Amino acid sequence: MDFSKYITFEFVDFLTDDYFISYVINPSTAKDQFWNSFLNQYPERKAIVSSAADFIRRYRLQDRFDNQNQQEEVWNRINNTLASQAPVRKRLFTTAAYLRIAAMFFLVSSIGIGYWYYNIPLNVSTVYGEIKTVELPDHSIVTLNGNSSISYARSWTKGPREIWIQGEALFKVRHINIDTLHILLEERFIVHARDLNIEVLGTTFNVKSRHENTKIGLLSGKIRVDFAKQENVKVKSLIMRPGDYVEHAVSAITTRTKLADARKLSKWVNHHLFFKGATLQEISQTLRDDYGYQVNLGADVSPALKIEGEINVSSVKELLDVISSTLHVSVKQDKKIITITN
Amino acid sequence: MSQHALNFDAENAELWSSFKTGDWQAYTELYKRHFKLLNNYGYKFSQDVNLIEDAVHDLFVKLWTNKANLSTPASVKNYLYKALRGDLLRKIETHSKFVNLEEEGSVPFPFEISFDQRMIASEEELSLQKKIKSVVDALPARQKEIIYLRFYEELSYEEIAEIMGITVSSSYKLLYKGINSLQDTLKISKMLLLMSIVGALRGNF
Numbered sequence: 001m002d003f004s005k006y007i008t009f010e011f012v013d014f015l016t017d018d019y020f021i022s023y024v025i026n027p028s029t030a031k032d033q034f035w036n037s038f039l040n041q042y043p044e045r046k047a048i049v050s051s052a053a054d055f056i057r058r059y060r061l062q063d064r065f066d067n068q069n070q071q072e073e074v075w076n077r078i079n080n081t082l083a084s085q086a087p088v089r090k091r092l093f094t095t096a097a098y099l100r101i102a103a104m105f106f107l108v109s110s111i112g113i114g115y116w117y118y119n120i121p122l123n124v125s126t127v128y129g130e131i132k133t134v135e136l137p138d139h140s141i142v143t144l145n146g147n148s149s150i151s152y153a154r155s156w157t158k159g160p161r162e163i164w165i166q167g168e169a170l171f172k173v174r175h176i177n178i179d180t181l182h183i184l185l186e187e188r189f190i191v192h193a194r195d196l197n198i199e200v201l202g203t204t205f206n207v208k209s210r211h212e213n214t215k216i217g218l219l220s221g222k223i224r225v226d227f228a229k230q231e232n233v234k235v236k237s238l239i240m241r242p243g244d245y246v247e248h249a250v251s252a253i254t255t256r257t258k259l260a261d262a263r264k265l266s267k268w269v270n271h272h273l274f275f276k277g278a279t280l281q282e283i284s285q286t287l288r289d290d291y292g293y294q295v296n297l298g299a300d301v302s303p304a305l306k307i308e309g310e311i312n313v314s315s316v317k318e319l320l321d322v323i324s325s326t327l328h329v330s331v332k333q334d335k336k337i338i339t340i341t342n
Numbered sequence: 343m344s345q346h347a348l349n350f351d352a353e354n355a356e357l358w359s360s361f362k363t364g365d366w367q368a369y370t371e372l373y374k375r376h377f378k379l380l381n382n383y384g385y386k387f388s389q390d391v392n393l394i395e396d397a398v399h400d401l402f403v404k405l406w407t408n409k410a411n412l413s414t415p416a417s418v419k420n421y422l423y424k425a426l427r428g429d430l431l432r433k434i435e436t437h438s439k440f441v442n443l444e445e446e447g448s449v450p451f452p453f454e455i456s457f458d459q460r461m462i463a464s465e466e467e468l469s470l471q472k473k474i475k476s477v478v479d480a481l482p483a484r485q486k487e488i489i490y491l492r493f494y495e496e497l498s499y500e501e502i503a504e505i506m507g508i509t510v511s512s513s514y515k516l517l518y519k520g521i522n523s524l525q526d527t528l529k530i531s532k533m534l535l536l537m538s539i540v541g542a543l544r545g546n547f
Contacts, residue, residue, distance in 0.1 A: 010525070011521075011524075011525045011528070012518070012521050012522055012524075012525045015521045015524075016517065016518060016521060021492075021493070025344075025493075025496055026344045026496075051528075054470075055474065055524075055528075056493055058470060058471060058474050059455075059474055059478070059489075059493050059494065060493060060494055061457065061471065062455045062456065062457055062494065063455070063456045063457060063458055063459045064382050064459075065381060065382050065385035066377075066378035066379075066381050066382055067377075067378070067381035067385075067391060067394070067395070068377075068378055070381075070391070070395060071374075071377045071378070074377070074395050074398055074399055075370075075373060075377075077395075077399050078373070078399055078402045078403055078406075081399070081403050082403060082406055082407070085407065120364060121364060121366045123366045149370070151366040151367060164366070164367055166367075166370075
């Protein structure tokens with residue numbers, strides 16, 4: 001190891017040396033070895049090296065302002081501004097090898113289907129606690145739960161009817177096929193949720209796609225669930241019938257059950273909150289995801305606490321009352337912060 | 343650059359090319375990945391949160407509106423930083439009560455870091471951080487900014503030059519100037535002595 005240049009280094013020199021800076025900011029075994037050796041051989045340089053390293057490290061401890069609690073609001077402003085801008089008259093036709101995002105830090109490349117489409121998708125999103133109903137270009141109806149968003153082409157004239165979702169929505173899809181045995185491309189209706197494609201023929205179903213998980217419950221009709229990634233060919237398509245309910249996480253179907261009453265999945269449409277045998281964890285999650293509440297549990301309150309039976313209420317306040325009386329806990333609400341203690 | 347930073351950039355590149363073709367999800371993702379970073383950088387120039395939010399809003403609206411005509415930057419993050427910086431400085435100037443009589447390129451603007459929120463372990467730590475803030479605050483804004491971009495954002499001279507709108511050789515000169523000033527001030531404040539004591543006490547550095 002060649003230390004010659006560092007022997008006469010002053011404070012300034014260390015702070016402008018790439019290798020030294022990289023050692024302080026991104027240490028590694030090799031870098032550690034180098035600098036420890038240097039100091040063992042030249043202990044009189046310790047003071048100056050420490051000062052330089054200390055300066056950088058302390059400098060980096062400065063405050064961070066991330067304004068995270070405004071992220072949603074600024075996003076809504078952006079959406080509104082874009083929505084109010086006059087639509088672009090010019091048509092941009094492109095053959096797209098479509099790249100979609102399946103997760104925060106994970107990209108799924110699509111099948112190379114080239115098709116023409118209008119280059120300006122419509123996007124609808126809801127803020128926490130908001131429920132919005134939208135009519136799609138084919139007159140199908142989608143109802144969005146809070147903190148959710150959908151994206152779809154302005155016009156469905158070519159290719160299948162497609163829609164992308166993040167969050168939760170209830171779909172009521174119109175039958176438009178004439179012959180059930182020979183369904184044309186433009187008669188198909190496909191919902192993309194993370195790395196699943198849900199294909200429907202005319203039906204009512206609920207999709208909840210949050211975090212790493214997608215949950216689908218079919219109320220009426222018939223749907224087919226496929227993985228978007230074609231490599232998973234070994235997994236057969238899943239056909240769902242009314243009452244069927246599946247949960248999908250990462251790359252596998254984790255749950256398949258038959259629900260006694262699938263309509264309960266879509267109670268949220270009327271601002272109703274419905275839970276069955278739910279733990280505090282699950283309830284907190286829904287309050288967070290759909291309504292934007294921050295739920296703090298006291299040290300002696302376990303998230304695994306379960307409320308047996310059904311909860312069917314029409315407001316968050318009622319829900320908190322139920323939790324409080326059933327689990328014998330104290331529930332305090334201060335604006336968007338809910339605290340549950342023993 | 344750390345591996346994490348390299349991955350971040352690679353993912354951004356994919357998202358950027360998707361977004362340019364009109365992929366709304368990719369656009370949303372770019373917003374989510376950069377909102378906090380942009381706010382943090384913007385806050386150094388102005389603590390008027392509404393102004394920063396306006397700048398972020400305008401930036402993203404412009405991005406979507408002009409997506410078809412955008413180039414493909416080497417680093418999406420640096421591109422966004424540069425765009426935000428430019429717009430924010432313009433907004434600050436417009437809001438400023440004072441008429442700018444200085445020549446182009448030497449517009450006075452603020453740049454400030456702070457150490458208020460840290461959970462301070464000891465009195466000694468507190469006083470050292472105070473010292474750092476005061477020696478850094480004594481520098482002209484551009485030197486403060488370049489020190490921030492180099493030591494906090496870990497950017498190269500080329501990237502810094504791009505963001506600040508100066509030549510690469512100017513960025514070298516500017517950083518040297520800043521650090522030389524620091525060395526002078528630190529010697530005067532005897533901070534060097536203080537830090538070396540701390541270093542020796544801890545037995546490592």
